Amino acid sequence: MWWRSASFILDKQQTEGVSKQPETLSISPPVDESSMADTFQNPNPKISAYYQSRASHTAVVTSDWLAQAQAAVGFPTDEQLLSEADVRDSESGKPFCVIDEFNNWRKQPDLAEAVAAIRSLAAVIRSSQATTMMELEIELKKASDSLKSWDTTSISLTAGCDLFMRYVTRTSALEYEDFKSAKSRLIERAEKFGEISCKARRIIAMLSQDFIFDGCTILVHGFSRVVMEVLRLAAQNKKLFRVFCTEGRPDRTGLRLSNELAKLDVPVKLLIDSAVAYTMDEVDMVLVGADGVVESGGIINMMGTYQIALVAHSMNKPMYVAAESYKFARLYPLDQKDMAPALRPIDFGVPIPSKVEVEKSARDYTPPQYLTLLFTDLGVLSPSVESQFPFLCSFIQNASCSPALISSWLLVSMVVSTIDTVDCALSCSDATKELSSLL
Structure with a gap:
């Protein structure tokens, strides 16, 4: 299993050699090991057990955990990173900007902002040159934060980004021994989630x-x-x-x-x-x-x-x-x-006094x-x-899970609606676990 720990990335960096480059989100190309030794020093030798225990109980990393993990491996924190998530396109070599990708999707008149954000985050995974799950999650987290900061008042945009992060990264299929298989699975789930979001409007119309x-x-x-x-x-x-x-x-x-x-x-x-x-x-x-x-x-x-x-x-x-x-x-x-x-902005058609x-x-x-x-x-x-x-x-x-699984949860919640709230939640949780094991 890919341990989401700072020590895992630190060990990988010490064996392969990477340099610190704040301008990008991905870990930089290999450099001389002599200059790397002073840069990446684990401040706490017991940090490995701490992060491994956090990884066992937390399916998706939190913002504070990401900041601590980045600091532990010498990677810049969110405050030090640029406001835009830039990764390299493996084919063209041109910089990939998630905001530019988002604006391109927004040009489609029938595409909602939340769906455009979902499509943009899926493109981040395809364009990423990360070599570990930790690197890829940091890139996705930064790209998601950039999209949410693009319009901090948009509720659907924020909810869509958060839902994408959970839907894509919370899967037992990521327990692959090679990163390419895990990344392929992430891309597959990202594209599937985008298709589900696009079909939602048609389903509502029929219902x-x-x-x-x-x-x-x-x-x-x-x-x-x-x-x-x-x-x-x-x-x-x-x-x-x-x-x-x-x-x-x-x-x-x-x-x-x-x-x-x-x-x-x-x-x-x-x-x-x-x-x-x-x-x-x-x-x-x-x-x-x-x-x-x-x-x-x-x-x-x-x-x-x-x-x-x-x-x-x-x-x-x-x-x-x-x-x-x-x-x-x-x-x-x-x-x-x-x-x-x-x-x-509001235009009343006539000048408004400054005191109004x-x-x-x-x-x-x-x-x-x-x-x-x-x-x-x-x-x-x-x-x-x-x-x-x-x-x-x-x-x-x-x-x-899929909308079918969520609909099953709704069905269970309606069946047990006659009992109290706590029992309803427990019953739905048990049913969800059983349904998830079948999918």
């Missing part, structure tokens, strides 16, 4: 079709790719419905959605944001996307979602949310101020009691069962 009936009126807020896919599939199925789109100021995302629906010959009406309550009596359901689904069962989405949910709840209109499973985040906001501020303060927040938090159902690629979930969501978010973010 939600039973809730869209002929003659219904749907209110949507903001532009969501998964909501657009749901409505597109309904139109392709020859369902007769009409859509009310809020304008979505200041980005005017509702204009974009209304243009897309008009191309599909779907009857659509554009509303100003303040006309939601005025037109709610004509609406049969509300359908929105989500930037993130939190542990409480609530959602974080574009500004205005919360007030639409309040109006829909007061008028007994169902509020449906369509969100991919990679948007499930380990967050538990208690109010609107608990979220990281996501600011955006402008609210620039771009999103709000909608509690679960105002939501009816969540359409996900794992199934149709009810946010009212709040006790399931901390386990579900934790399970998705920590499991190295």
Whole structure:
């Protein structure tokens, strides 16, 4: 087994010879052993047992553990490294930048940011010249941190990177004796995870079709790719419905959605944001996307979602949310101020006096009691069962399994929903272990 320890890398460096080079993430090419001896000195001869015990109990290395391991082998810490994860392309020899790769994937209009990040991290593995699992994990960790720092307010981007790191690296198949086999397995899992993420939107669209009936009126807020896919599939199925789109100021995302629906010959009406309550009596359901689904069962989405949910709840209109499973985040906001501020420029069309303060927040938090159902690629979930969501978010973010296995977990959790929370968690954990052993 590849021991994830500082001493393992230190011993390998002392036998093969490497030099310290802060400009890259990978260990540098071999140099003279005489100059290397003073550079790499293990400050603690007992460090090997410590790291081996940590490796036995920790499936994925933590940030502090990585920093200690890097310091132990003379490798620069995260604070000393550059802000971008650069590795060398083995074929062309040109520097590979994960941010550039991410921006290339983002140019595809139908690709979400989280999926673009997943594709970029998979490219990091393919382009890496690391010779040990420790080196490769350091490169992946740095690349993931670079993507998350690209937009610190994006919940789906952060959740997608974290989920990728756990899905790819937490596998017993890495217990190969040669690194090439382990790396091939990592690339295979990375590509599989990217394919699963791309198919999530189509799965959600199919699951939600039973809730869209002929003659219904749907209110949507903001532009969501998964909501657009749901409505597109309904139109392709020859369902007769009409859509009310809020304008979505200041980005005017509702204009974009209304243009897309008009191309599909779907009857659509554009509303100003303040006309939601005025037109709610004509609406049969509300359908929105989500930037993130939190542990409480609530959602974080574009500004205005919360007030639409309040109006829909007061008028007994169902509020449906369509969100991919990679948007499930380990967050538990208690109010609107608990979220990281996501600011955006606002143009009112006229000059604003300098003494006037402008609210620039771009999103709000909608509690679960105002939501009816969540359409996900794992199934149709009810946010009212709040006790399931901390386990579900934790399970998705920590499991190295497929969506089929997660769906099995959901099935078990519904079967044992009549017993208390602790028994439910234990039953689901036992079932997960049995299912994992069969895969």
